Amino acid sequence: MNYFLTEEQQMIVDTARELALTKIKPIREKYDEEGIFPWDIVKEMSGADMMGLYIPEEYGGLGGGVFELCLAVEELSKICGGISLAMAATALGTFPILLFGSEEQKKQYLPDIAAGKKLAAFGLTEANAGSDVGNMTTTAVRAGDEYVLNGTKQWITNGGEAETYTIIAMTNKAKGTRGATAFIVEKGTPGFEFGKKENKMGIRASATRELIFTNCRVPAKNILSKEGMGFIVAVNTLNNSRPGVAAQALGIAAGALDEAVNYSRQRVQFDQPISSIQAVQHMLANMATEVEASRALIYAAARTIDAGEKSFAKISAMSKLFASEVAMRVTTDAVQVMGGYGYMKEYPVEKMMRDAKITQIYEGTSQIQRNEIALQLIKEAAKAAK
Amino acid sequence: MNIVVFIKQVVATTNVKLDPETGTMIRDGVECILNPFDEYAVEEALRIKEKMGGKVTVVTMGPPQAKEIIRKTIGMGVDEGILISDRALAGSDTWATAYTLSQVLKKIGDYQLVITGKQAVDGDTAQVGPEVAACEGLPMIAWVRKIEEISETSIRAERLMEDGYDVLESPLPALISVVKEINEPRLESLRGKMKAKKYEPKVWGVADMPGFDVAQVGLKGSPTKVFKTFTPKRQYKGEMIAGDAAQAAATLVGKIKEMNIV
Incomplete structure (x- = not known):
């Protein structure tokens, strides 16, 4: 099949394939068996400029889009669908910033993600809010220039390993789905902790953890888009x-x-x-x-x-x-x-x-x-x- | 710290085929790669540069298609590549090659360290590095498996030996050759590949190097003369020795002595 890839896209495929065969294949069985998070592979991916494929050049990425991301994830997943997730789940955590971030937020968060210095994650799911996301109970209450987050997110990919999290929390429960808001929360923010690492059937080299918020104060400037747009x-x-x-x-x-x-x-x-x-x-x-x-x-x-x-x-x-x-x-x-x-x-x-x-x-x-x-x-x- | 790395294009060793008539390698349509040991040399140079700053230059002597391996090293992060290519150099042996590379070093001038792989996987001579050091009067540490310490003026390195390792210290400039234990080479980055695609290495001929003595290079200038290359015929002829174990052993020992093996 000829999918008419550009020279640059072909380079992405070749680089991902080489990385997968030379770096991932020798360790995939061990990482799966022991549930090791692939930081060494993330380093290889960063060194090969692969962590910022879908991030615009002005923020340190390669300026590609969803297609370039897909090409890389496909090649890496041919060898290990768990290890490739360090990249794919970072993309999931980065899309909210790419799509809804202010210029200031993009400048602050995207370059480190593009350079592979930081991983990202997306916190939506809760114990009783899976497919029924409207049932979420994590709350964010305004207090001056800050919001106070309380609640627990569950099964968050890259949890604990990522530095930058996009968290969806209810700011006004009465408004239902219009009462949710998206926040950028950084690892290390007081009141933000991680629960147990899940023992999974597959994708075992990927980290899946709870995100626990206990009176976690997040500046209002960390809201993505506006309150109610979560x-x-x-x-x-x-x-x-x-x-x-x-x-x-x-x-x-x-x-x-x-x-x-x-x-x-x-x-x-x-x-x-x-x-x-x-x-x-x-x-x-x-x-x-x-x-x-x-x-x-x-x-x-x-x-x-x-x-x-x-x-x-x-x-x-x-x-x-x-x-x-x-x-x-x-x-x-x-x-x-x-x-x-x-x-x-x-x-x-x-x-x-x-x-x-x-x-x-x-x-x-x-x-x-x-x-x-x-x-x-x-x-x-x-x-x-x- | 300015570092020069000598690299060589070799045939991917899994695909070597020999012409049964001439005994020489069939090069047409054969995949060529960067000599694997040179990849460790390039990686080590890049790591030193990342720590200490400066510039990494790769040099290869070969036909124009050797530009491809220069581009690969550019993809890894090398700053500059020089291809030494000249008809006058055709047929050069290791000594003539070393003479040429020493002239290249003279022209580059500003360098503190030269790194080579321990040998090329085609000729397997491991001679060119030491010979360049000899030509230029540079101290040399061969088979380096680890650089313990390096400054602008000195280096301390572990030399891999069969029964362990030696620790050697040398002033700079010096030449070192590296073994595969020294590092794990990086992949070419995407930005590097894009840069490499458009990169045109400098090409130097003998005329570009002042004082170059053409009489010392090429087939004529090479002290090594190749009389014949051939593929040894496999002989499966064997001899069965009869008798009981003690008797057979005595016969065998006799034969071994007869053949002057011991």
């Missing part, structure tokens, strides 16, 4: 970041496909490599077709966003829905193709299968993506009917 910030952030999750899913699937194809050529049963058995061939063919379809959809979504289209919530959700479902199917089938070996930790596909599952869950479950797609469909139809 849900708008969150929704737009997710619309922009979903292709990145999709790219992670795509990378995991493509990595599993590579493993399965290579294995099938080597594994001999009934005096022939299993790649000559039609039952296996058809599985591989389905996997490859789905991976390519997923890639085409993600690239289209990312390019739509970068082209400045106003409405992209639908294609963004579609890319995430499709790619994550494909990732689960393809990784499951990769294990199946490899049989008993695939099930063992000596081979990487069981990890890929575990890593794939999260992509159907976080940043909106597959069911929430379908809600979003259906909502947009109905809106479009209603508009056309007018």
Whole structure:
């Protein structure tokens, strides 16, 4: 397939691939097993100028967009979908600043993120506010020039490791979704602490922790956009970041496909490599077709966003829905193709299968993506009917 | 601290094929890479520069396509690259190469440290570095696995030996060759790659180096003469020695003595 990448985009792909093969592949099994956060790899990514791919040049980035981010996340995820998340989740935490930050806020926070000196994270989910974000209970009460935050965010990727957090908190519960506000909160702010590190099924090299706010005072100037705009910030952030999750899913699937194809050529049963058995061939063919379809959809979504289209919530959700479902199917089938070996930790596909599952869950479950797609469909139809 | 690193373009060693007729390497369409040991040399130079400031210059002698390895080092963060390319240099052996590189050092003039890889993976001679040091009268520390301390005027380094390591101290300027234990080379950064893509290294011929004696280089100026290169034929001929163990052993020892092996 030719996706007509520019020379610069091809360089991003090549650099990410080299980094993944030479630096990530030798350590992925250990980091997964022991749940090690990949700071050494983050350093490599920063050294290769990859942490600021989607950040404008004026703030120290490379001036690319969602597409460039997706290309890098895909390549890294082919080797490890957990380690790639240090970058992808930083993008999730950075989008609110990119999309809604004032010039002053951008100047203050983006250069360090672009240089890879600081990671970012996004704090939306709570114990009782998952898909139902309107049910969140973290509050921010104005006190002079400050807001006082109280509450606990749950399952925050890069939690504890990141320096810069975008936190959504209720400033006026009575107003419902119009009563939420987005704040930039830095690690080390008094009253801001981290809960336990979660023990997860997959993406184990990624840190997932609670963010605990106890009378945490945040200056009013740290509000992104305006008071009451918190849900708008969150929704737009997710619309922009979903292709990145999709790219992670795509990378995991493509990595599993590579493993399965290579294995099938080597594994001999009934005096022939299993790649000559039609039952296996058809599985591989389905996997490859789905991976390519997923890639085409993600690239289209990312390019739509970068082209400045106003409405992209639908294609963004579609890319995430499709790619994550494909990732689960393809990784499951990769294990199946490899049989008993695939099930063992000596081979990487069981990890890929575990890593794939999260992509159907976080940043909106597959069911929430379908809600979003259906909502947009109905809106479009209603508009056309007018 | 201005550092000069000598680098070499070599054939990716996994792909070497020999012409059975001439015994020489088939170079057409073969992937060429930066000599792996030179990558450690470049990395070490960049680390010293990051600590102490200054400038890193890479120098390679070779045909115009050797510009590619210069570009790779530019991608890693090297400041400047010089390609030494001249028909007069064709066929130079290690001594003629070392003479040429010593003339390059004379022309560069302002440097405090020269770094090379311990050897190139094609010829495996490990001669050029020491010979350059000899030509220029520079102190040399070979097989450096760690630089313990470095200032503008001196260096203390660990030299890897088969049974451990030596610690040597030398005034600067000096020449060191490095082994792979010294560091882990960085990847080319994206900004570096973009810069490298447009980068045109300086190209020097023998005429660019004042006082260069052409009689000392090229095939004619090289003291080493290659008479023949060939691929040794594999011989699988063996001899079975009969008899019981004691008898067979005695026969074997006799044969070994006969062949003057011991």
